[in-house]
Amino acid sequence: MYTLYATSLTGSAITEIMLALAGVPYQIKSIDPWENEADREALRRLNPLTQLPVLILPDGTVMTESGAITLHLADVAPQAGLAPPPGHPDRPAFLRRLVFLVAALYPTWTFGDDPGRWVSGDEAKAELRASTDEHRKVLWRQMEAVAGAPWFLGETRSAIDIYIAVMNRWRPGSQWFRDECPKLSVIAERLRADPALAAVWQRNEA
Numbered sequence: 001m002y003t004l005y006a007t008s009l010t011g012s013a014i015t016e017i018m019l020a021l022a023g024v025p026y027q028i029k030s031i032d033p034w035e036n037e038a039d040r041e042a043l044r045r046l047n048p049l050t051q052l053p054v055l056i057l058p059d060g061t062v063m064t065e066s067g068a069i070t071l072h073l074a075d076v077a078p079q080a081g082l083a084p085p086p087g088h089p090d091r092p093a094f095l096r097r098l099v100f101l102v103a104a105l106y107p108t109w110t111f112g113d114d115p116g117r118w119v120s121g122d123e124a125k126a127e128l129r130a131s132t133d134e135h136r137k138v139l140w141r142q143m144e145a146v147a148g149a150p151w152f153l154g155e156t157r158s159a160i161d162i163y164i165a166v167m168n169r170w171r172p173g174s175q176w177f178r179d180e181c182p183k184l185s186v187i188a189e190r191l192r193a194d195p196a197l198a199a200v201w202q203r204n205e206a
Helices: 012-022 037-046 066-076 091-112 122-146 159-167 174-180 182-192 195-204
Strands: 002-006 026-030 054-056 062-064
Touching: 002 012, 012 026, 012 066, 012 159, 012 195, 037 054, 062 066, 066 091, 066 159, 091 122, 091 159, 122 174, 122 182, 159 182, 174 182, 182 195
Parallel strands: 002 026
Antiparallel strands: 002 054, 054 062
16 A cells, blocks of 8 residues: 655645546555644655655655656556656657656745745845745746647646646635636646545645
């Protein structure tokens, strides 16, 4: 059985949706690394960056980094359609956008959510928060410009759509997506309407 260390409203939701779609047995270990010091230490022992998601594989191997977890689960459960298979014409675009999400977009929250970890002084903190928030909008507009329909890659759903659906609720928020990135907003709402994922969404938006 897989074990996912998870906190609602975080990136662990991305992995939980993938696990549900993959149809593999898994359990959730809910933690609160921000308010509970014991949970934070437990997370740090698994991932020195104290970041989620953390996934424990059935053999006890610890996996971190959502992009790596995505590719692992795509290999384990190809029937889930998390990634186009090698040789598929959509594979290069999938890999490019997956890395873009985790390497370009995700760090805007890493630095902007807690600017005090990186800079000192109220003015510097406010500036870092504001600049990362604005840069994130630029990056999302780049994604919007190349988004297909009904899913990001076109006719086939992939893990890219899962990232979009979860991150759509983070800053700048779903209303901004409806106004500024309507194609991405439609993708997010389409995935959220999947009845097979209702329980996962409910748990992750508590």
